[in-house]
Amino acid sequence: MRGFKASSIMRHLLSFSRQVRCRVVIAVVAGVVITATIAVVRACFPVPENYPIPSGSRDGWMAPAPRNWPSTPTMHLRTTGFGIQMSTATAVSDTPFRLMRQREVRVGWPLYAFKWSVNEYSDGIGYHLADESRILHGIRLKANSEDEASQWARIPLVPIYGGVIVDVGIWSAVTYACWTCMMWLRCRMRRQRKRCERCGHLVMPNQLQCTECGTATPVRDVPRHGSAIRGLSCPSSVNRGDG
Numbered sequence: 274m275r276g277f278k279a280s281s282i283m284r285h286l287l288s289f290s291r292q293v294r295c296r297v298v299i300a301v302v303a304g305v306v307i308t309a310t311i312a313v314v315r316a317c318f319p320v321p322e323n324y325p326i327p328s329g330s331r332d333g334w335m336a337p338a339p340r341n342w343p344s345t346p347t348m349h350l351r352t353t354g355f356g357i358q359m360s361t362a363t364a365v366s367d368t369p370f371r372l373m374r375q376r377e378v379r380v381g382w383p384l385y386a387f388k389w390s391v392n393e394y395s396d397g398i399g400y401h402l403a404d405e406s407r408i409l410h411g412i413r414l415k416a417n418s419e420d421e422a423s424q425w426a427r428i429p430l431v432p433i434y435g436g437v438i439v440d441v442g443i444w445s446a447v448t449y450a451c452w453t454c455m456m457w458l459r460c461r462m463r464r465q466r467k468r469c470e471r472c473g474h475l476v477m478p479n480q481l482q483c484t485e486c487g488t489a490t491p492v493r494d495v496p497r498h499g500s501a502i503r504g505l506s507c508p509s510s511v512n513r514g515d516g
């Protein structure tokens with residue numbers, strides 16, 4: 274008895290929510306696209322004039338550093354802007370004289386969702402990629418440019434999983450909410466104009482179905498004897514709607 278009840282409830286929920294499930298899937302896809310787009314666009318346009326300010330001492334490098342580097346950097350610099358955090362950590366070795374530098378950028382909004390890191394050293398003339406290092410999952414946009422902005426502009430490829438989950442969840446929810454509101458408004462406007470809620474075709478007051486798509490129509494003039502019950506309310510027709 275209980276099993277029968279549970280399965281019938283489940284069946285009811287599944288049949289009721291087929292369009293809802295479809296909309297949830299599309300909203301999640303939109304959430305992923307929005308999250309990635311914000312991160313990539315923000316990473317392509319770092320703020321060069323907003324140069325890092327000291328962030329206090331920290332214990333180690335932000336990302337794996339080459340083995341011949343000191344275990345602890347001597348200085349950390351960090352700046353944050355809308356949807357971006359740019360960090361540098363540096364250490365000095367005497368023989369040979371080298372300034373080791375690691376840079377990391379985190380991007381995303383409202384939480385940081387992606388990052389890249391790079392290990393470099395300076396011989397006093399300019400910075401070079403460190404011997405045992407490589408760009409850690411960031412694609413540089415202008416390979417030959419030396420200016421500060423393009424040095425920081427890379428497409429990040431390392432996900433920050435907590436940030437990805439939260440951002441995708443938020444943007445999916447926003448997409449779903451906006452979509453549902455738009456469908457509900459459209460449905461309501463069509464009802465007020467005495468048009469089919471599903472396809473917008475004009476429906477005569479005495480028609481129980483849309484002649485264009487067959488959708489049952491609410492008959493407000495006859496509130497008793499079942500006509501109004503037979504008609505569809507806005508939310509359910511939204512669920513089976515064409516959105």
Ligand SMILES: [Zn+2]
Pocket residue numbers: 469470471472473474483484485486487488
């Ligand atoms: Zn219709």
